[in-house]
Amino acid sequence: MIQMAQTPLHVSAGYNNVEIMQFLLDWPGAEKVELEAKNMYGETPLHMAAKNGCNEAVKMLLARGAFVESKANNGMTPLHLAVWHSLRSEDYSAVKTLLESDxxxxxxxxxxxxxxNHLSQGQGSEKLQKLLHRHLEEQRKRRAIEACSETKAKMDALENELASIVGLHSLKLQLRKWAKGMLLDERRRALGLKVGPRRPPHMAFLGNPGTGKTMVARILGKLLHMVGILATDKVTEVQRTDLVGEFVGHTGPKTRRKVRPLLIRCFICY
Structure with missing residues (x-):
């Protein structure tokens, strides 16, 4: 016997029985109904409602806070399944409700x-294709506007950091140019464009003590974190004795132990 591991909320959502759903969601007992419970296929109640075109159930689940981007074991979201249902029934109501919830x-x-893509394979109706195309275009425009705002805020933050550095005009120019390039990549991704990976930057700051090497490296760490290259803005600072071994053959392993956990985290050597 196949065990679907479905909750009562899965079943009632799949049959569009909003009365039972409301009863379950308002259950006053100690054990609350789990909105994001998954069956053996990784489907939530929202998946069940979407793939059966149960629009009223979709509305109720979304109103109660169901996660619209939840993915089943095959990676499909409720929108994927709602589109599949629309191919069979030409009922687009669940698709529209999900799109209205962004x-x-x-x-x-x-x-x-x-x-x-699934719609194209299934030769879906022109009306449904237009609906999805329009939504995608609106999402791209909105994300582009958001990316522009974020880019400006990040550039302002960088300028504030650079303002604390006296001199070093050519270095500031280089950092600005580099930051703008990476932030432009962010905007391209927000528009759905393919962006190739940038090579991890390797830099050496040379100069006498007191010329600002450490300060620039710390600012660089913040910049790399700001554009998403680094997970944190932490800069690891080491002395010569942290890297150079006491005996022949010890320097390499000692250095690797310091560098390997950092991946491409900012690294300063005095």
């Missing part, structure tokens, strides 16, 4: 397919 039209399943 479901990600560019989300990919485990095969790299978006809801629109």
């Amino acid at each position: 479901a990600d039209g560019s989300a990919e399943d485990n095969e790299g397919m978006t809801p629109l």
Whole structure:
């Protein structure tokens, strides 16, 4: 016997029985109904409602805070499944409700397919294609506007950091140019464009004591964190004795032990 491991909320959502759903969601007992419970396929109640075109159930679950981007074991979101239902029934109501809740039209399943890709394979109606295309375009525009605002805020933060440095005009110019390039990549990704990976930057700051090497490296660490290259803005600072071994052959392993956990984290050697 196959065990679906479905909750009563899965079943009632799949049959669009909003009365039972409301009863379950308002259950006064100590054990609350889990909105994001998953069956053996990794489907939540919202997946069940979407793949059966149960629009009223979809609305109720979203109103109660169900996660619209939840993914099943195959990587499909509720929007993927709502589109599949629409291909069979030409009922777009669940698709519209999910799109109105800003479901990600560019989300990919485990095969790299978006809801629109599945629609193209299934020869969906022109009306549904237009609906998804319009939503994708609106999402891209909105994300581009958000990315522009974030880019300006990040550049302002960088300028504030650079303002604390006296002199070093050519270095400031280089850092600005580099930051703008990486932030432009962020905007391209927000628009859904393919952006190739940038090579991890390796830099050496040379000069006499007191010329600002450490300060610039710390600012660089913040910059790398700001544009998403580093997980944190922590800069690891080491002395010569932290890297150079006492005996022949010890320097390499000793240095690797310091550098390897950092990956491309900022690293200062005095």
